[in-house]
Amino acid sequence: MASFAELRAAADAAWAAVDRPQKPQVAVSIATCGNAWGAEATLARARALVQARGLECEIGITGCNGLCFVEPMLTVTWPDGVRVLYGKVTPERVEGLLEQTIVRGERGGELAVGTLRGSVPGVAPIEEHIFWRGQVRHLMAVCGIIDPENIDHAIAAGAYQGLSRTLAMSQDELIKLINDSGLWGRGGAAFPTGRKWDFLKVARRTPKYIICNADEGDPGAFVNRNLMEGDPHPILEGMISAGQASGAEIGYIYIRDEYPLAVARVQQAVRQAHDRGLLGENILGSGLNFEIRVVRGAGSYVCGEETGLISSIQDSRGMPRIKPPFPANAGLWGLPTNVNNVETLANVPLITRNGADWYRQRGTEKNPGTKMVSLSGDIERVGVLEVPFATPIKAILYENGGGVPPGRTLKAIQPGGPLGGILPKEGIDLVLEPEPFRAFGVLMGSGGLILCDDTTCIVDLCQYFSWFAEDESCGRCTTCHGGTQRMTEILRRVQDSGGRMGDINLLHLIVDTLRWSNCVHGQAAPTCVQNCLKNFLDEFLTHIQERRCPAQVCRGLIRYEVIPERDTEATAGAAICPTNAIKESGGHYAIDQGLCIKCGACKERSPAAIRVVDAMARPRVTALPEPLVPLVAAPAPAAGH
Amino acid sequence: MPDFKVLQRCRELLAPFEPDQGDLLAALHAIQHEFGYVPADAIPEVAKKLRMNASAVFGALSFYSELRTTPPPRNQVMWCSGPACRLKGGDNIRLVFETVLGVGMEGETPDGALGLHLGQCNGTCEAAPQIWYNGAVRGRLQVADAVELARRLKAGDYQL
Numbered sequence: 180m181a182s183f184a185e186l187r188a189a190a191d192a193a194w195a196a197v198d199r200p201q202k203p204q205v206a207v208s209i210a211t212c213g214n215a216w217g218a219e220a221t222l223a224r225a226r227a228l229v230q231a232r233g234l235e236c237e238i239g240i241t242g243c244n245g246l247c248f249v250e251p252m253l254t255v256t257w258p259d260g261v262r263v264l265y266g267k268v269t270p271e272r273v274e275g276l277l278e279q280t281i282v283r284g285e286r287g288g289e290l291a292v293g294t295l296r297g298s299v300p301g302v303a304p305i306e307e308h309i310f311w312r313g314q315v316r317h318l319m320a321v322c323g324i325i326d327p328e329n330i331d332h333a334i335a336a337g338a339y340q341g342l343s344r345t346l347a348m349s350q351d352e353l354i355k356l357i358n359d360s361g362l363w364g365r366g367g368a369a370f371p372t373g374r375k376w377d378f379l380k381v382a383r384r385t386p387k388y389i390i391c392n393a394d395e396g397d398p399g400a401f402v403n404r405n406l407m408e409g410d411p412h413p414i415l416e417g418m419i420s421a422g423q424a425s426g427a428e429i430g431y432i433y434i435r436d437e438y439p440l441a442v443a444r445v446q447q448a449v450r451q452a453h454d455r456g457l458l459g460e461n462i463l464g465s466g467l468n469f470e471i472r473v474v475r476g477a478g479s480y481v482c483g484e485e486t487g488l489i490s491s492i493q494d495s496r497g498m499p500r501i502k503p504p505f506p507a508n509a510g511l512w513g514l515p516t517n518v519n520n521v522e523t524l525a526n527v528p529l530i531t532r533n534g535a536d537w538y539r540q541r542g543t544e545k546n547p548g549t550k551m552v553s554l555s556g557d558i559e560r561v562g563v564l565e566v567p568f569a570t571p572i573k574a575i576l577y578e579n580g581g582g583v584p585p586g587r588t589l590k591a592i593q594p595g596g597p598l599g600g601i602l603p604k605e606g607i608d609l610v611l612e613p614e615p616f617r618a619f620g621v622l623m624g625s626g627g628l629i630l631c632d633d634t635t636c637i638v639d640l641c642q643y644f645s646w647f648a649e650d651e652s653c654g655r656c657t658t659c660h661g662g663t664q665r666m667t668e669i670l671r672r673v674q675d676s677g678g679r680m681g682d683i684n685l686l687h688l689i690v691d692t693l694r695w696s697n698c699v700h701g702q703a704a705p706t707c708v709q710n711c712l713k714n715f716l717d718e719f720l721t722h723i724q725e726r727r728c729p730a731q732v733c734r735g736l737i738r739y740e741v742i743p744e745r746d747t748e749a750t751a752g753a754a755i756c757p758t759n760a761i762k763e764s765g766g767h768y769a770i771d772q773g774l775c776i777k778c779g780a781c782k783e784r785s786p787a788a789i790r791v792v793d794a795m796a797r798p799r800v801t802a803l804p805e806p807l808v809p810l811v812a813a814p815a816p817a818a819g820h
Numbered sequence: 821m822p823d824f825k826v827l828q829r830c831r832e833l834l835a836p837f838e839p840d841q842g843d844l845l846a847a848l849h850a851i852q853h854e855f856g857y858v859p860a861d862a863i864p865e866v867a868k869k870l871r872m873n874a875s876a877v878f879g880a881l882s883f884y885s886e887l888r889t890t891p892p893p894r895n896q897v898m899w900c901s902g903p904a905c906r907l908k909g910g911d912n913i914r915l916v917f918e919t920v921l922g923v924g925m926e927g928e929t930p931d932g933a934l935g936l937h938l939g940q941c942n943g944t945c946e947a948a949p950q951i952w953y954n955g956a957v958r959g960r961l962q963v964a965d966a967v968e969l970a971r972r973l974k975a976g977d978y979q980l
Contacts, residue, residue: 215944215957247946398902401943431842436886437942477845477884478940494844494872496883512840555904555945562946593903629903643906653883757920757967776919778912780964 180456183343183463186334194325194335199260203236203281207268208252208323210243210408211440212401218251220270225253228274236281242409244323245563246310249292254323255280261297264305264323265290295324310560310579315541315549318525319565322409327444330451333412339457341531342416346423346465350380353424357527359535361547366392366520367595367624369613372527375517378507379425382515387427389418390492390511390518393434393441394476394483397596398647400627402551403521405563407434407441410525411448415471417524419462420531422469425517430471433488436478446473480651481700485518486510487653498653499698520625522551542568546612554580556629557587569610576607576630587632591715595624597644598703601637603714620710622703636732637715638722641708642670648704659701662693666708675735676795678723686712726795734777738794741768748788752781822861829854830865839871844880848887857888885938893928893935895978897921898952902941905949913949913966920970934973953980 181189197204207213207222225238236255246252249266253276256262263286268276272290279285286299293305305311316322325332334340345353358373379387391414395403406414418430432449434442449471452458460468474492481487482497489511491497510516526548530538539547546568552575553563559581566575576582576592583589592602600621602609609615616623631640649663666689669682690705690712712719721727728736741749741761749768753761760774761781768788770781782789833850837843847870851862858881867874881887899914917936918924928935939952947959951966958969958980972980 211942212944212946215947215950215959247944250946396940398941399904399943399945401945404943436884437940472842474842474845475849477848478886479884480940491845492842494840494842494870494880495876496880498883511842553943553945555943555948556907561904561948597903629907631907635907639911640903640906643903643911647901755964755967757916757970776915778916778919778963778967779909780912780916780962780967783962783964 180461180464183339186455186457187340190331190334193329193331197237197239197326197332198256200237200256200258202258204239204256205236205277205281206239206241206254206256206326208243208250208254209240211404211438212243212247213250213252214440216250217270221251221253221268221273224270224273225277228277234277234281236277239326240328241324242322242327243405243563244409245319245405245565246292246308247562248310248560252292252323254295255286256296257286259297261286261299262295263287263299263302264292264295266292309581310562310564312578313566313570313574314564314579315567316565317529317541317549318406318413318522318551319409319563322405325410327409327411328447330412330448330455333410333448334455336410337532338412338528339416341528341533342419342457343463345420345531346463346467348423350424350426353420353531354380356535357424357530360530360538361535361545362523362526362530362538363546364520365522365526365550365625367599367622369623372519372523375507375519376421376424378505379427379515379517382507384514385426386429386514387425388511388514388516389421389425389427389430390485390488390516391418391430391432391521391524392483392485392488392518393432393438393445393521394488395435395438395521395625396480396483396651397599397625397627399553399555399593399629400596400625401553402563402626404438404441405551405553406521406525407438407445411445412452413525413528414445414521415448415452415458416531417519417527418471419458419467419469420527421517421519421524423467425515427515427517428468428470430469431474431492431511432471433474433476433482433492435476435482442473442475449473480647481653481698484699486698487700488518489516496653498655499700501697522626543612545614550611550626552611552626552628554628554630556593557583557632557634558630559584566611568612572609572611572628573607575611576628580628580630583630583632587634589630590633590635591631591637591640593629593631593640594627595622596627597647598622598700598706599624600706600710601631601640601714602710620713621706634730634732636728636730637711637718638670638673638728639730639732641711642667642674644707645670645704648700652700652704656697656701658692659696659698659704662689662696662701663704665689666693666705670708673719673722674728674733676726677735678719678726680723682723683712683716683719720799724799726797727793731791731793736793736795737777738772738792739770739775739777739779739781740790740792741770742788742790745788749781749785752785752789755780755784823859826855826859826861827865830862831869834865834869837869839869844870844872844877848881848884852887856892857890860889885940891932893932895934895954895973896937896952897934897973898937898939899925900939900941900948900950900952902945902948904941904945908949909963910949912963913951913961916963916966917951917970920967920974933976933978
């Protein structure tokens with residue numbers, strides 16, 4: 180069996196061959212985001228061209244560095260070590276780019292995004308790119324650099340080095356190291372990781388289990404996916420350390436069904452680690468055993484809740500259970516279990532490799548380290564980045580992300596997934612830490628930030644999140660599945676111009692009642708509505724009292740019309756109407772309201788001739804008939820919430 | 821009568837799986853990968869191999885949104901229900917596909933050629949709003965683009 184030093188030496192040699200290569204290395208970023216833009220076709224085209232024209236270069240792959248807004252991406256590494264990132268390299272552009280870089284040796288060009296190493300005249304270093312600024316890329320250090328399907332690259336980048344040092348530690352020493360680092364769970368609950376491992380360590384029954392929660396069901400959060408597809412080995416390494424600390428010898432990685440590439444890459448990483456003696460029996464000769472099995476989900480949001488996940492692995496529906504008992508006492512098959520998030524586990528090797536003091540250099544006293552964040556919604560630049568805790572949200576959203584599109588204004592920020600709540604625009608002044616978010620009544624969550632501009636309707640957004648909570652409810656407790664159903668019905672009725680003043684109190688009542696659900700799904704489902712009733716009450720009142728949607732989104736409250744003065748100009752709009760509702764008579768167009776489904780296609784095609792009007796608008800009544808206070812006091816948050 | 825070819829193939833596919841190891845999801849995926857769905861005849865086979873009740877197998881099968889108990893349509897439009905897509909007109913896109921194709925979510929055309937499926941966000945929000953057509957992302961759709969796609973599908977142009 181090879182020692183770690185031998186593994187590392189071999190890995191260094193393999194990595195050097197592409198890092199300081201004999202001939203230029205072209206690496207196409209193959210990840211789910213890039214593939215959505217044709218990266219696989221870019222790769223195929225590049226390979227075909229090299230074959231057909233005998234180009235002097237090698238073609239390989241990498242993961243995604245987080246700059247999803249310039250997909251498809253590829254990097255070129257030259258023999259002198261200079262590495263340049265090119266973006267928007269569609270299959271049609273590959274030939275031109277290879278001609279420019281490989282044939283003519285020109286390293287800049289209009290597709291160059293930045294230099295990753297070395298310098299090229301006319302190309303700025305990537306650190307100066309607006310999306311990269313302020314980032315501290317420890318977890319993402321080699322995402323987009325190494326080939327995630329090659330364990331040698333990972334080992335050369337430092338994977339398993341920390342493990343090789345800490346394998347000799349006692350369980351208590353290792354747990355102390357993690358405690359000293361201040362690492363806490365990145366899945367949203369923010370529980371101290373060392374303490375969690377300690378609960379598992381003191382549990383007496385065996386076997387014990389470490390489960391990696393890679394379900395990442397929060398829409399808008401794709402940070403775990405980025406790590407699994409770009410650099411999976413630190414996750415495995417973190418699990419092995421968790422096993423060592425707690426006495427668990429079996430690990431499960433539960434990956435959601437919607438991430439097939441992540442499933443494939445993690446499965447491959449497990450196999451490769453096994454082959455190198457880094458998994459299995461007697462890891463690196465230490466006597467430690469640890470096996471990892473990968474489980475692929477099948478589409479269920481509550482399987483991201485730790486007890487739902489456990490149920491799902493356990494040959495069953497993924498229905499969450501009431502806690503206590505907590506998984507550390509009774510988890511998988513009733514045995515002691517820890518469920519840790521992907522990002523939490525990926526942080527462990529940083530600590531075992533560099534020490535707790537090093538780790539604490541970033542972030543704050545209470546929240547050390549970094550957090551990966553994914554940006555989406557009404558934002559200029561969608562992508563994944565990694566920043567230290569306490570970074571101002573404004574910097575992340577407005578500098579890295581580029582803010583809302585031109586001509587629009589910020590309305591709300593949606594953090595932490597569908598159960599995270601909604602921040603009003605004042606939330607832009609927060610910093611990235613769980614405490615300030617909680618003070619605003621929202622959860623920082625697992626790292627997704629969705630930006631909402633003034634074209635967003637808050638009532639529609641609330642209805643969406645209510646619907647999501649209802650659709651994904653496991654159904655066990657009436658409180659949750661009935662409460663979310665009722666909440667969604669009421670919000671839909673408000674959107675359809677049937678809102679009643681009593682609805683505000685009704686929603687408050689449902690919000691308060693849902694807090695009594697059996698698990699966090701139901702408990703947190705009303706957070707969004709609760710935030711919005713507080714921060715956007717006026718918008719609710721406008722919908723209910725004035726029968727008007729300020730953003731003109733709610734189809735029950737709007738009408739599409741041909742502008743009378745321009746009623747000869749709606750030809751394109753009429754042609755695109757899916758229900759043929761725009762009738763023409765003598766060259767003049769008019770919309771048959773009986774057929775119109777209010778989809779908006781006509782306005783896209785004939786913007787000058789079509790307008791949206793408030794169909795039901797009426798003046799607001801100034802004296803409100805009912806007090807707008809919650810009918811019952813909110814209970815204290817339930818355990819585990 | 822059970823289809824014996826299906827039973828035989830199921831037994832082959834289920835051979836590597838064992839009870840009480842967390843193999844149910846993998847077993848169901850293996851069968852769906854083969855047949856495109858989990859046939860009713862497969863359920864007692866899974867139950868037998870994993871030493872579970874058939875009703876528990878069916879309970880799990882019907883719980884997960886990506887597992888099917890009926891054959892899939894030959895072509896599928898999967899609509900992204902995620903919030904980033906919603907903010908950019910995703911709900912109107914759903915409305916357009918349902919209206920033009922005449923099917924609701926999880927429905928399919930009578931000839932089984934085309935179906936609509938509700939999909940969850942997988943984080944390609946750069947392409948919002950989007951659908952997947954037979955697994956490939958069609959992103960940055962205006963509602964008008966969705967109308968054009970839906971019309972081509974309605975006309976039988978499944979190559980898109």
